[in-house]
Amino acid sequence: MQRDIPEPAGSFNPSRRLIRVRQLRSDGFVEFDFAIGDAELCVELILPRAAFETFASQPGIERMSEDAAARAFQRQQSYLYGPAEAPLSHSNTYNNHQET
Secondary structure (H helix, E strand, O other): OOEOOOOOOOOOOOOOEEEEEEEEOOOOEEEEEEEEOOOOOEEEEEEEHHHHHHHHOOOOEEEEOHHHHHHHHHHHHHHHHOOOOOOOOHHHHOOOOOOO
């Protein structure tokens, strides 16, 4: 059962254990992120599917929903590469010179 993980409240909670599945590979491995305390502070791991299911079923492990995972990924990207910039408006790029 997946629960939607709420946005972090700004405090680190070391009792929280989160996993975010990145990819179910065709060779039987699962690529995933594991976080303690904060969804954005994670390590990338890979396990065979059976081992992953055992790991994920441990008490206290929360599996992030797709929406929560997408939000966490976007925040990570903004930490690494800066906030996404707004696209330029065509009216700002068009040079309207009048001949006199």
